[in-house]
Amino acid sequence: MELGLTGKRFLVTGGTRGIGRAVVDGLLAEGAAVAYCARTVEAGSGAESAVGTAVDVGDPAALKAWVDDSAAALGGIDGVVANVSALAIAGSPENWRTSFDVDLMGTIGLVEAALPHLLSADAGSIVTISSVSGREIDFASGPYGTMKAAIIHYTQGLAFNLAGKGVRANTVSPGNTYFPGGVWPSIEENDPELFATALALNPTGRMATPQEVANAVVFLSSSAASFVTGTNLVVDGALTRGVQF
Numbered sequence: 001m002e003l004g005l006t007g008k009r010f011l012v013t014g015g016t017r018g019i020g021r022a023v024v025d026g027l028l029a030e031g032a033a034v035a036y037c038a039r040t041v042e043a044g045s046g047a048e049s050a051v052g053t054a055v056d057v058g059d060p061a062a063l064k065a066w067v068d069d070s071a072a073a074l075g076g077i078d079g080v081v082a083n084v085s086a087l088a089i090a091g092s093p094e095n096w097r098t099s100f101d102v103d104l105m106g107t108i109g110l111v112e113a114a115l116p117h118l119l120s121a122d123a124g125s126i127v128t129i130s131s132v133s134g135r136e137i138d139f140a141s142g143p144y145g146t147m148k149a150a151i152i153h154y155t156q157g158l159a160f161n162l163a164g165k166g167v168r169a170n171t172v173s174p175g176n177t178y179f180p181g182g183v184w185p186s187i188e189e190n191d192p193e194l195f196a197t198a199l200a201l202n203p204t205g206r207m208a209t210p211q212e213v214a215n216a217v218v219f220l221s222s223s224a225a226s227f228v229t230g231t232n233l234v235v236d237g238a239l240t241r242g243v244q245f
Helices: 018-029 060-074 093-119 143-165 183-190 192-201 210-220
Strands: 009-013 033-038 051-054 079-082 124-129 167-174 232-235
Touching: 009 018, 009 060, 009 093, 018 033, 018 210, 033 060, 051 060, 060 093, 079 093, 093 124, 093 143, 093 167, 124 143, 124 210, 143 167, 143 232, 167 210, 183 192, 210 232
Parallel strands: 009 033, 009 079, 033 051, 079 124, 124 167, 167 232
Antiparallel strands: none
16 A cells, blocks of 8 residues: 655654654655654664654643754654653652643644644644543553543544644554563563553453554554544554444
């Protein structure tokens, strides 16, 4: 299938590891130009042929400056992928505030800064990364799950409001995703009981790889998905039990 991404220009937040890194790699493999950011960007931490910048997405001014600078460097923006999360699970006041600032407002800040550029593109795309924790109650039902649910709602609102303006908006909701340096190897080492419980919930007997999630993101970002907008694509190996209408 020809995805039509050659020459397209994308911004990806949280692009140095895990799902974000796999999204950057996937877009590059399809011929797109990519700029990515993360809280810290070290030499060799991102993908070759992409431009990485250290940005705190919880800082609206810094986020907007990065978007504008990237748009100038790339000659425009055809799509954005909002991937950053604070991964704040426990329900402390600090975690609620951090999740709001990073997960939700980081997503909104990216979209609002990029929207003028997307509206002037041939066919703009917005993909936000939520989680299965945003559609069912699990161990992350506090700040993390709440903000991930809000991201789905926000994105579907974008899809409706922007449909007539040539910009699509979709969400990808991954299940548990295992990669070196990620949260699940840490849980596997430090809380093996929780890890075993999480693994047992998935009928595939394993967790997702970042590339499997990124494949969905790249597809939704492409012209092959030109009539797909307002969807929440769950990539979880049948982990969730609820019927999604």
